[in-house]
Amino acid sequence: xxxxxxxxxxxxxxxxxxxxxxxxxxxxxxxxxxxxxxxxxxxxxxxxxxxxxxxxxxxxxxxxxxxxxxxxxxxxxxxxxxxxxxxxxxxxxxxxxxxxxxxxxxxxxxxxxxxxxxxxxxxxxxxxxxxxxxxxxxxxxxxxxxxxxxxxxxxxxxxxxxxxxxxxxxxxxxxxxxxxxxxxxxxxxxxxxxxxxxxxxxxxxxxxx
Amino acid sequence: xxxxxxxxxxxxxxxxxxxxxxxxxxxxxxxxxxxxxxxxxxxxxxxxxxxxxxxxxxxxxxxxxxxxxxxxxxxxxxxxxxxxxxxxxxxxxxxxxxxxxxxxxxxxxxxxxxxxxxxxxxxxxxxxxxxxxxxxxxxxxxxxxxxxxxxxxxxxxxxxxxxxxxxxxxxxxxxxxxxxxxxxxxxxxxxxxxxxxxxxxxxxxxxxx
DNA sequence: TAGATTGTTAATCGATTAACAATC
DNA sequence: TAGATTGTTAATCGATTAACAATC
Numbered sequence: 001x002x003x004x005x006x007x008x009x010x011x012x013x014x015x016x017x018x019x020x021x022x023x024x025x026x027x028x029x030x031x032x033x034x035x036x037x038x039x040x041x042x043x044x045x046x047x048x049x050x051x052x053x054x055x056x057x058x059x060x061x062x063x064x065x066x067x068x069x070x071x072x073x074x075x076x077x078x079x080x081x082x083x084x085x086x087x088x089x090x091x092x093x094x095x096x097x098x099x100x101x102x103x104x105x106x107x108x109x110x111x112x113x114x115x116x117x118x119x120x121x122x123x124x125x126x127x128x129x130x131x132x133x134x135x136x137x138x139x140x141x142x143x144x145x146x147x148x149x150x151x152x153x154x155x156x157x158x159x160x161x162x163x164x165x166x167x168x169x170x171x172x173x174x175x176x177x178x179x180x181x182x183x184x185x186x187x188x189x190x191x192x193x194x195x196x197x198x199x200x201x202x203x204x205x206x207x208x209x
Numbered sequence: 210x211x212x213x214x215x216x217x218x219x220x221x222x223x224x225x226x227x228x229x230x231x232x233x234x235x236x237x238x239x240x241x242x243x244x245x246x247x248x249x250x251x252x253x254x255x256x257x258x259x260x261x262x263x264x265x266x267x268x269x270x271x272x273x274x275x276x277x278x279x280x281x282x283x284x285x286x287x288x289x290x291x292x293x294x295x296x297x298x299x300x301x302x303x304x305x306x307x308x309x310x311x312x313x314x315x316x317x318x319x320x321x322x323x324x325x326x327x328x329x330x331x332x333x334x335x336x337x338x339x340x341x342x343x344x345x346x347x348x349x350x351x352x353x354x355x356x357x358x359x360x361x362x363x364x365x366x367x368x369x370x371x372x373x374x375x376x377x378x379x380x381x382x383x384x385x386x387x388x389x390x391x392x393x394x395x396x397x398x399x400x401x402x403x404x405x406x407x408x409x410x411x412x413x414x415x416x417x418x
Numbered sequence: 419t420a421g422a423t424t425g426t427t428a429a430t431c432g433a434t435t436a437a438c439a440a441t442c
Numbered sequence: 443t444a445g446a447t448t449g450t451t452a453a454t455c456g457a458t459t460a461a462c463a464a465t466c
Contacts, residue, residue: 008433009410016409020388034447043390046447047435054449062448063442079409080416087408098307104388104405110412149411172415175408179229179313181252189414191407196313198400199296199384200225200288201218202358203319205398206381207289217457243423255423256459263425271424272466 011052015079016108017042018049022072023107034065081109085172088114088147090162091154092122092132095177099151100127113145118158135165142169152176163190220261224288225317226251227258231281232316243274290318294381297323297356299371300363301331301341304386308360309336322354327367344374351378361385372399 021041025033035046035053042049053059053071056078060066076082087110089096099105100115116135117123123134133141141147150166152159152174159178166174173189176182184190230250234242244255244262251258262268262280265287269275285291296319298305308314309324325344326332332343342350350356359375361368361383368387375383382398385391393399 006432010433012410012413013406015413016403016405019409020405036447041390045435047437048433050448051434051450058449060448061442062440063446065447078413080412081409083412083416085412085415094307094310098303101303102404105408108405108409108412110408148415149408172418173411175411181250187418189411189418191411193404193407194225195308195311195402196225196229196317197222198402199314199319199358200228200290200317201221202382202384202398202400203289203292203294203317204221204224204287206294206357207292209381209396209398215456219457245423254459256461257457259424260426260458267425269424270466271464272422274423 007055011055014044014048014052015075017044018052019072019075019079019081019108022068022075025068026072030068032065033068033071035060038066076109083148084109084111085148086111086113086146087149087151088112088116088138088142088145089151089153090116090135090138090166091152091158092117092125092127093153093155096151096153097127099153099177100130110149114141114147116141135162138165139169142166142171148172150174152178154178156180216264220264223253223257223261224284226253227261228281228284228288228290228317231277231284234277235281239277241274242277242280244269247275285318292357293318293320294357295320295322295355296358296360297321297325297351297354297380298360298362299325299344299347299375300361300367301326301334301336302362302364305360305362306336308362308386309339319358323350323356325350344371347374348378351375351380357381359383361387363387365389 035049038049039046059071059074089100092115115130115132116138117132118135122132125132150171152162154162156178159180163182163184176192179194244258247258248255268280268283298309301324324339324341325347326341327344331341334341359380361371363371365387368389372391372393385401388403
């Protein structure tokens with residue numbers, strides 16, 4: 001891997017797509033894949049793919065292509081998926097339960113190790129074989145189970161409070177589904193997933209057809 | 210509104226954020242808001258906000274700011290939210306059920322009018338006061354209820370088939386949660402929501418800390 | 419009027435696309 | 443060797459930031 005300066009957000013967001021496509025190619029028993037074929041499968045230009053990959057190192061063979069197993073391993077390593085991060089979902093409503101059941105996370109190597117809620121009626125129930133625990137025990141459990149990532153799936157009004165607790169508990173990153181701007185320390189990594197954006201932009205486009 | 214040429218995707222994706230923040234400001238009883246204050250609330254520079262808005266028209270008053278009600282109405286119109294699109298969710302598993310219950314869509318003016326599944330055990334049940342119907346009746350129901358947007362929440366293996374059915378049924382747009390590249394006619398608007406990207410990019414960043 | 423704030427133009431920064439030498 | 447395909451540099455395109463005139 002190079003100095004890795006100046007990797008664009010767009011590039012990083014494409015890496016998971018490469019990873020998934022390589023996994024599928026692997027399942028198909030394909031040994032070698034070209035940037036052309038990868039691009040065809042993803043709807044991305046081959047130049048873009050070569051550029052993205054080249055910013056992390058030389059993973060291909062000129063005149064040949066990329067070895068699927070090797071490239072998948074490399075992309076997985078770049079994304080840090082081999083760390084097998086421990087994750088916890090906070091807020092076990094409809095969305096939280098859906099996330100707790102999301103199988104693609106398993107495929108990516110994440111381990112769901114805890115679920116938290118506030119509601120006594122929800123605490124003690126089990127979702128996807130994981131017990132829902134009291135949010136008041138979060139700090140203790142985050143330490144005990146070495147939880148790296150907290151997923152916020154509570155209503156907007158409670159999200160900042162949950163973020164504060166996650167930061168205090170010492171997670172490395174937060175994946176936030178609440179539609180608000182969070183205040184977290186500069187050093188904390190946070191990714192916001194705002195489902196309103198996708199649907200609204202779809203509305204924008206169909207309005208103009 | 211101007212000719213509206215060359216509106217960037219980034220700009221369109223920020224409009225829903227402006228809309229939401231304006232709604233909240235409205236709830237607080239705020240009449241006038243500056244790009245500075247909007248920017249502070251959203252973590253976006255005021256220049257960016259003014260530029261975004263200015264690409265659709267002149268909504269502000271120099272030396273004063275933006276009238277909250279008026280700007281919200283305008284942004285809503287730009288996004289086409291006043292069309293009150295009828296939406297349907299296909300695939301009522303954990304994620305589909307969560308989407309069917311997502312209250313923020315109501316806030317944005319979308320109407321959930323149908324749910325579809327294949328599984329006889331799911332068909333006939335009710336989620337968020339809407340009955341789950343047989344996916345085989347999709348075309349008829351899409352016509353009858355004038356469904357504009359189909360939301361795909363089925364496993365990846367079935368997603369292309371569902372997309373084909375939605376296209377055939379005549380929806381205007383598709384919001385796709387299955388992690389695959391869909392093949393749809395050029396004229397069909399499709400927005401892909403890939404939850405793996407957010408979590409993977411978080412993994413990338415915390416790996417490098 | 420003086421102060422505040424928009425809308426717009428110009429400058430910069432960043433990302434994608436094109437082209438092609440290197441090489442398997 | 444000839445053909446194929448990567449990796450990299452240069453050119454283009456697009457988006458953000460800076461600056462400031464217009465004006466409320």
